Amino acid sequence: MSVPAVIPFKPKNPKSRLSCVLESHEREMFAEMMLSDVIAAVREGGCEPCILSTEPYSFGDVPVFASAAGLNEALNSYLAGKDSPTLIIMADLPLATGEAVERLTSPGTDMAIVPGRGGGTNAIYLSRGSRFRVDYYGASFLKHAKIARDRGLSCRIIDSFRLHTDVDEKEDLVELLIHGRGKSREYLESLGFSLSIEKGRVGVVRER
């Protein structure tokens, strides 16, 4: 039986820190393309995706649960009833691959965490969902590591830059244009984005 992978998603006004380079409707489309890349990776890694959305939303044949509750509340009430393996993975990880997801979901421990850049948590695998509770925002990686210790759960930190790289800011688009293989990279390129190199530093430019 494949592991369910819950992907929290915000369809309206997502990725506000990209406002400097993307219009509002482009940010919505870009967020959806990243979600699509994550769904593909999750499936390739042998998991069954479902979307936890902040509002009514549909995405092909992927089940969507809409919840107006905060991220932590929504996830913790979901986890409370789960005695089987569960994956929680963020929607802004367009470099994710099936291989990386497989490493994450076969840790040989009670759980596994992928730290995000800047102290966040990009993914959590739980061999038994109900034994854990999430606490996102701020330095959530440290909070999650502590919750694991406090509950006596063995925890592996997954060493993957593909799952570590969450796309929030303009600089992160460099990583996507270099390492992306999916729809979100294609979408960026269709908007006229490409790499630029100035004084040895790599950035992105948009041709309009």
Place this chain on the structure above:
Amino acid sequence: MSVPAVIPFKPKNPKSRLSCVLESHEREMFAEMMLSDVIAAVREGGCEPCILSTEPYSFGDVPVFASAAGLNEALNSYLAGKDSPTLIIMADLPLATGEAVERLTSPGTDMAIVPGRGGGTNAIYLSRGSRFRVDYYGASFLKHAKIARDRGLSCRIIDSFRLHTDVDEKEDLVELLIHGRGKSREYLESLGFSLSIEKGRVGVVRER
């Protein structure tokens, strides 16, 4: 026979982008502590470190080659004579672990590359050094991938955030304070650095 690991190092005025938070002598010490962490990881990963320094330098019992030539020139003349496996790994990867180095040096391909954040190259493993030439600076990851293709070398991209995270700027210190286990983290803490959380964003502060 263990694989030699060449670690390029600049003892004088290193890490200038950290000038905003570290004095000149502190940057030199910090660079040395990061080097020390990389040496420890390389040894743990079964390699034999040697330092390629921009000037005369000594570090315990680790062999040092000083060369006034540029990084590319110095490395390419080193590689030209190497018909055996070789690792080139940067000195500013204080999150490196023996486990990550082992993954890098057993790729099952002619070579392996670890991309750095922002298009750089943090490490290159070559099963036969003389078949490759390096081309650092700018988007060197793309250049190195192209050189591999042009020379018909099979190449694996190593998916590791520990080797992907090079420490250049103040924001990178967050990663070190969260994930570091070695001397450079200890050194930062001895200088009064700690994590700060403001409006949900994680940064570093220094208490003087």
